Amino acid sequence: SAHPCVPPGPSGGGRRSPHHPWDLEPCCAGPLACPEPVGQNKLDIGDILQQIMTITDQSLDEAQAKKHALNCHRMKPALFSVLCEIKEKTGLSMRNTQEEEPQDPQLVRLDNMLLAEGVAGPEKGGGAAAAVSAATSSGGMSPDSSLEHSDYKSKLSQIRSIYHTELEKYEQACTEFTTHVMNLLREQSRTRPVTPREIERMVAIIHRKFSSIQTQLKQSTCEAVMILRSRFLDARRKRRNFSKQATEVLNEYFYSHLSNPYPSEEAKEELAKQCGITVSQVSNWFGNKRIRYKKNIGKFQEEANLYAMKTALGARQGDDSPHTPNSTGN
DNA sequence: TACAATGATTCATA
DNA sequence: TATGAATCATTGTA
Numbered sequence: 093s094a095h096p097c098v099p100p101g102p103s104g105g106g107r108r109s110p111h112h113p114w115d116l117e118p119c120c121a122g123p124l125a126c127p128e129p130v131g132q133n134k135l136d137i138g139d140i141l142q143q144i145m146t147i148t149d150q151s152l153d154e155a156q157a158k159k160h161a162l163n164c165h166r167m168k169p170a171l172f173s174v175l176c177e178i179k180e181k182t183g184l185s186m187r188n189t190q191e192e193e194p195q196d197p198q199l200v201r202l203d204n205m206l207l208a209e210g211v212a213g214p215e216k217g218g219g220a221a222a223a224v225s226a227a228t229s230s231g232g233m234s235p236d237s238s239l240e241h242s243d244y245k246s247k248l249s250q251i252r253s254i255y256h257t258e259l260e261k262y263e264q265a266c267t268e269f270t271t272h273v274m275n276l277l278r279e280q281s282r283t284r285p286v287t288p289r290e291i292e293r294m295v296a297i298i299h300r301k302f303s304s305i306q307t308q309l310k311q312s313t314c315e316a317v318m319i320l321r322s323r324f325l326d327a328r329r330k331r332r333n334f335s336k337q338a339t340e341v342l343n344e345y346f347y348s349h350l351s352n353p354y355p356s357e358e359a360k361e362e363l364a365k366q367c368g369i370t371v372s373q374v375s376n377w378f379g380n381k382r383i384r385y386k387k388n389i390g391k392f393q394e395e396a397n398l399y400a401m402k403t404a405l406g407a408r409q410g411d412d413s414p415h416t417p418n419s420t421g422n
Numbered sequence: 423t424a425c426a427a428t429g430a431t432t433c434a435t436a
Numbered sequence: 437t438a439t440g441a442a443t444c445a446t447t448g449t450a
Contacts, residue, residue: 328445331429354439375438376430383440
């Protein structure tokens with residue numbers, strides 16, 4: 093009852109011809125060599141799809157053989173173009189899903205820091221110089237620090253070289269892996285439609301993964317630099333006691349203002365000048381002195397008496413010695 | 423070498 | 437923001 097022009101459905105029948113393409117014997121002779129009735133084509137396609145679906149369940153050799161057979165199959169170009177069409181249609185919906193994302197702010201910060209420290213970018217020792225200048229400006233740096241400076245520089249250059257070696261390794265691995273995947277996709281594009289855009293996306297995914305590894309490397313490098321810097325800049329590590337004369341000046345002020353040992357900003361500046369130290373060092377000294385005195389007044393009694401006597405002696409001599417102005421007096 | 427002294431830092435608070 | 441309190445890291449000394 094079927095019209096001779098209406099081919100049977102894909103699931104209809106299923107009786108294979110003796111020279112059926114699903115035997116997957118390469119049919120390299122082409123369609124002319126193995127003529128098939130027109131109605132058979134839909135059946136062919138259904139079976140080809142079935143074969144493709146099950147190809148992953150087969151062993152490598154089997155799959156390879158089947159792949160080769162499929163590549164040579166006379167229906168392949170037609171099927172391929174259909175797949176391309178379907179893919180193009182579905183591809184449209186995901187076209188807008190993935191666009192170039194903005195640069196990771198954390199990575200930007202890491203890059204900037206590595207650049208500022210002289211780890212990334214051209215070698216010039218800028219980071220070390222910056223550290224030194226920072227140390228000197230903070231007031232805690234002794235002038236004869238060239239030894240420590242070179243120590244810092246050598247350690248920084250160690251970090252730098254490790255960083256660059258690792259970075260190079262990662263970049264090489266990334267390139268190798270990308271090439272491998274691209275080759276794989278190109279190879280696959282012979283049997284399934286793989287658009288250049290798809291390859292691009294895959295490459296982008298790989299780069300993202302590798303860049304996250306790179307971020308970790310940058311993070312640990314930053315940590316190493318921070319530790320190095322903190323060790324280098326930590327003034328506690330190169331503490332020098334003040335001169336005897338400076339301590340004397342500070343103690344004189346402290347004990348002569350015992351009821352209110354809080355020098356004004358001007359007094360601090362004056363004391364700093366007299367002692368050859370910075371104002372913040374004067375502040376530190378008074379901070380420490382106050383707390384330590386308060387904690388153990390008994391221990392400081394002798395010292396207090398000594399300076400009280402000194403002050404009294406100075407006052408009796410009547411000389412208008414250039415002492416710092418009494419802030420509150422008592 | 424242990425330990426006290428001391429200058430500096432950090433953190434909480436008023 | 438100055439100060440107190442705790443703590444760190446080094447120096448000085450017995």
